[in-house]
Amino acid sequence: MKEYPKNFARFYDLIYHRIRDEADLEFFQNEAIRIKGKVLEIGVGTGRLFMNSLNHGVDIYGIDISDPMLNVLYDKLDRNEHYRVSLQDMTDFRFDFKFDLIVAPFRVIMHIPDKSDQLKAINNVYKHLNKNGKFIFDTFIPDLKSLINGLKDITDFQGEYEPGKMVRRIVSTTPDLLNQIIDVRFIMEWEENGKLEREDWSTPMRYFFRFELEHLVERSKFGKCKILGDYKGNELNKDSKEFIVVCQR
Template sequence: MNTAGNDEYISSADFYDYIPVYEGRSDIDYYVEQAEKTEGSVLELGCGTGRVLVPVARTGCEITGLDPSSAMLDICRKKLKEEDADVRERVTLIEGDMRDFNLGRRFSLITTPFRSFQHLETVEDQLKTLENVHRHLDDKGVFILDLFNPSMKYILDESRREEFGDEPPFYLPDGRKVTRKFRNPSVDLTKQLINCEMIYHVEHSDGKKERTVHSFKMRYVFRYEAEHLLERSGFRVLEVLGAFDGSPFGTSWPGELIITATLV
């Protein structure tokens, strides 16, 4: 679990914004569009380096980002320094945990971009978070739960117990060349937890090589399980999408699992 006392993103925060597949994700346009439709302010749970938060703030929306990783938030703060003053003024960053926060105010849009909710390892943590979302959402506000659609084919694939991946290398501004690989050393099918490793092979400009591993657990959540969790927590499901272009769930496989919900 990534908590304020154990910053599990510390080993990979520097790489995050340079990973080509992250740069190419189509979710930013989706979140910008949702924010533009919103009349009030936005709360992003697990805002990380501001990959989504900064473009949302540029639209003119006021946005609060909450994240337990000081390494990720530091990068976000640095990025905000490059923005115009009016963008910076619209952003509030809070080092905190989605399982336990109380900002004493409500938002018209609450989001969890790029699967931050899947860092929650137990149903208890999921319910605590949904209770917090419920308390912070306007009566007519919208909550967007952003998950990956679990594919049993990939989860059970034994070849993933060894290092795999064929992403092209990327370069950091200081010249380091980084090649990212993956490994899922084990899967707990009873707890729906995938042990994940993102392995960064780093080559410095002086030829020195190192290997950095970001280890974490992801809890996979199935479509109807997510809907039940939401309904149990006092939400009404509005829409279930399978991609950020608005395609309904199931039109591509495995695709995403994006659920919008409002208060009952």
């Protein structure tokens, strides 16, 4: 996985508060606020969801492998709250206390291509949960047609990041069917100091099918899971766009 770069992190909140909050923020907020103990967000990023839980009084911690993403989050936090956030990898993170809820929201596990690393990550989560603690992660359900056709230079976001200053994001995808990977290329373009700046970044995303996810969890210490089909808590059905995997220790 290539680390989320500086300008992707810089514009992340502008883009995803607009195009993602409506889908998942309330779900993760409700899961977090009912917890009396500690909560961990893996792949916390810029704190899009984390800050909301923290502001609701949740005793939440966050880890991520991207410095640029975490720097955006540190800027939002009071200094005395910085201890909550650390640069750590899902596969080998460590805390000397345990959590009652661990979440890895918005496709974090899709950044781990290798199945032995995925298993290691899930078992590491298990180790850090209290008895009856819950682990929730999500992946998108592969849409076979768009997966195979790929996307070609689609502008999925355009807006102003400051009055009169435009930013736009252009996405392309290439499938690698053998390795179950979609290579996603993002081009970020923005106006700054009278020039059009540009950052070009590609990242592989490992997609999952339903029974692979079930097998993966069954091979882990959790042994079983429940897969929901949306953030309203509905069962999987033919219109589902998400796998929301819920595991209990």
